Amino acid sequence: MSMYTLSGDSSQEKAVKLSSRGGVTNAIEGRHNKTADVVGKGPETTLADGSDIPEKEDALQINVTAHDWNGPDDPENPLNWPLWQRIYHTTVPSLFGFAVTLGSSVYTPGYPDVEKRFKVSSTVALLPLSLYVLGLAFGPVLAAPISETLGRRVVYLISSPIAAMFTLGAGFSNTIAALAITRFFAGFFGSPALAVGAGTNVDLWAPVHRAAAASAFLLAPVLGPAIGPAVGGFAAQYKGWRWTQWPILFLLVPVYLYSLGMKETYKKIILQKRAKRLGIPPPPKVGPSGLAAVKFLITVTLFRPVRMIFTEPIVFFFSFYIGFNFSVLFAFFDAFPIVFEGVYHFDRGFSGLTFLGIGFGSCLGVATTMIFNRLRYHKEYLRSHKEGRGGAVAPEHRLYAAMIGSFGVPVGLFWFAWTSRHDVHWISPVLATVPFAWGNISIFNAATLYLVDVYGPLNGASALAATGLVRYIAGAVSPLFTVQMYDRMGIAWATSLLGFLSLTMLPIPWVLFKFGPQVREKSHFDTIKA
Known part of the structure; x- marks a missing residue:
C-alpha cells in the first residue's frame, strides 16, 4: 500500500x-x-x-x-472496472437497443388490420412504421445535450419511460393520426438509448477489446427488426393490431428495471461527482456552457453530421452504403408477406417467423467481425506495441469483415429474387436472407468501428450520427414504395433491382482499404495518422 x-x-x-x-x-x-x-x-x-x-x-x-x-x-475509470461490471453496463444499452428497434417492425404484421380499421390506403397504414423509424433518426439530437450535461445514465432512466408511455398511447389510439404521432414520439424518445449506447461502450472498453462489445451492441439494430415480425405476426393474427404494441412494453419495463443498477460511465460526470464527494476543485470546463453548449451539441449531432456527409468521402460512401442495406431490410417488411403469404400461403404468424433467417445471419455477422478483429486487428495491435508505436493501428484493419460481407448482400438478394416462386420450396428464400443479413451486419459493424477509429471520439460521434440519419431516413422511406414496386415489377425483378444496386456499392470497403490513408490525409477534420 x-x-x-x-x-x-x-x-x-x-x-x-x-x-x-x-x-x-x-x-x-x-x-x-x-x-x-x-x-x-x-x-x-x-x-x-x-x-x-x-x-x-x-x-x-x-x-x-x-x-x-x-x-x-x-x-x-470505467476501463478499470471489474469485468462483470463492464459486461453488465454493456448489456443495458444492448437490451434497450433491441427493445426499441423491435418496436419498428413489430407493427408491420398488423398494418392490414389498421388499413381496414381506419379505412385508409396501405401507404397511409404504413406511416406509423415510417414515422417510428424517422423518430429513431432524430432522437439523438435530444440525447446529446442531456448526456453531456447530466451523464449517460440519466438518458437511459429518463427517455425510456417516456418512450413506453407513447407506446402505450399508440396501442390505445382510435385514429390513424393519433397512431402515427404516438409512434413517432415513441421512436424519438426510444432512440437516445441507442445513441448513448455507443458512447457507453467507448467508456467501458479499450480500443483493442472494443470490437466484441461494439458488435454485440450493434447487433440490436438488426436483430430487433428481425425478431419483431415473428412476435407481431402471432400477436396480430390472434389478438389484433393493438397487441403489436404490447410486446414493446413487455420488453421495455423489465429492461428498465434491469438498468437501475447502472453507474455513470461518462468521465466528465464521474470526475464532477468525485470533486463534490471529496470537496476538491471540480474539473475545468472545456468548451462553451449554457445555451452555447446546447448549440454546440446540436451542431455535433445534427449540423456537423450533415456537413460530413457532403464533405467527407469516407462518411458519404459508408452512410449511403449502410443506408441502402437498411432500406432493403425495411423493404423486406413489405416484401415478405407478398412472398410467404401470397406465394406460399403462410398465415401471418408463420410468415413473421421467416424473418428469423435474418436474425441468424445477423449473429453470423457479429461473429465474423469478432473473428477478424481477433485475427487481424489484435495482431496488428500487438505488432505496434512490439515496434514501439504505442498500439497505433491503421483504421483500415477494421474493414476486413466489411470487405468479405460486401459479397453477402447481392448473393442473398439474387438468391431470394429467383427462388421465391411456387415450384421452389419455401425454405430456399428463407435461407437466402442469411447471407444478406450476414453481409449487412458485417458491413455495419466494420464501418462503425472504422469511423470511430478514423475520426476519434468527438468527430467520430458526428460521423456515426451521419450514418444514423441516412440509415433511418432510408429505412423510413423504403416501406412506402415497396408494395407498389413489387406489384409492378414482380418479386424476381424488384428484388433483382436491389441486387444490382448492391453490386454498385460492393467496391466501397475494398477501395477504402486500399486508398483510405490517402483519403484520410485530405480530410477537413482531424483524423488518425496511423
Whole structure:
C-alpha cells in the first residue's frame, strides 16, 4: 500500500488511501487513529492496518484532483472496472437497443388490420412504421445535450419511460393520426438509448477489446427488426393490431428495471461527482456552457453530421452504403408477406417467423467481425506495441469483415429474387436472407468501428450520427414504395433491382482499404495518422 496526500480544503488535510493499483479506496478527514500521516514521516510509519509504508524513494507522492484520472489504474475509470461490471453496463444499452428497434417492425404484421380499421390506403397504414423509424433518426439530437450535461445514465432512466408511455398511447389510439404521432414520439424518445449506447461502450472498453462489445451492441439494430415480425405476426393474427404494441412494453419495463443498477460511465460526470464527494476543485470546463453548449451539441449531432456527409468521402460512401442495406431490410417488411403469404400461403404468424433467417445471419455477422478483429486487428495491435508505436493501428484493419460481407448482400438478394416462386420450396428464400443479413451486419459493424477509429471520439460521434440519419431516413422511406414496386415489377425483378444496386456499392470497403490513408490525409477534420 502507498499513501497519497490530497490537496483540497486548506483548513483540513485529507488523506486518501490508494490501493496498490493506484486508485482511491478510502477518504479520511483528519480523524485520529484512522489514517497514517505520510508527510514528514520515515519508513517506520505504519498504515492504519499496521502494515509498513514503503521506503521513501518507493513512495509515490501526488495530488489527487478531479481534473483527470489518478493514473492509468484509477478504479473509478470505467476501463478499470471489474469485468462483470463492464459486461453488465454493456448489456443495458444492448437490451434497450433491441427493445426499441423491435418496436419498428413489430407493427408491420398488423398494418392490414389498421388499413381496414381506419379505412385508409396501405401507404397511409404504413406511416406509423415510417414515422417510428424517422423518430429513431432524430432522437439523438435530444440525447446529446442531456448526456453531456447530466451523464449517460440519466438518458437511459429518463427517455425510456417516456418512450413506453407513447407506446402505450399508440396501442390505445382510435385514429390513424393519433397512431402515427404516438409512434413517432415513441421512436424519438426510444432512440437516445441507442445513441448513448455507443458512447457507453467507448467508456467501458479499450480500443483493442472494443470490437466484441461494439458488435454485440450493434447487433440490436438488426436483430430487433428481425425478431419483431415473428412476435407481431402471432400477436396480430390472434389478438389484433393493438397487441403489436404490447410486446414493446413487455420488453421495455423489465429492461428498465434491469438498468437501475447502472453507474455513470461518462468521465466528465464521474470526475464532477468525485470533486463534490471529496470537496476538491471540480474539473475545468472545456468548451462553451449554457445555451452555447446546447448549440454546440446540436451542431455535433445534427449540423456537423450533415456537413460530413457532403464533405467527407469516407462518411458519404459508408452512410449511403449502410443506408441502402437498411432500406432493403425495411423493404423486406413489405416484401415478405407478398412472398410467404401470397406465394406460399403462410398465415401471418408463420410468415413473421421467416424473418428469423435474418436474425441468424445477423449473429453470423457479429461473429465474423469478432473473428477478424481477433485475427487481424489484435495482431496488428500487438505488432505496434512490439515496434514501439504505442498500439497505433491503421483504421483500415477494421474493414476486413466489411470487405468479405460486401459479397453477402447481392448473393442473398439474387438468391431470394429467383427462388421465391411456387415450384421452389419455401425454405430456399428463407435461407437466402442469411447471407444478406450476414453481409449487412458485417458491413455495419466494420464501418462503425472504422469511423470511430478514423475520426476519434468527438468527430467520430458526428460521423456515426451521419450514418444514423441516412440509415433511418432510408429505412423510413423504403416501406412506402415497396408494395407498389413489387406489384409492378414482380418479386424476381424488384428484388433483382436491389441486387444490382448492391453490386454498385460492393467496391466501397475494398477501395477504402486500399486508398483510405490517402483519403484520410485530405480530410477537413482531424483524423488518425496511423
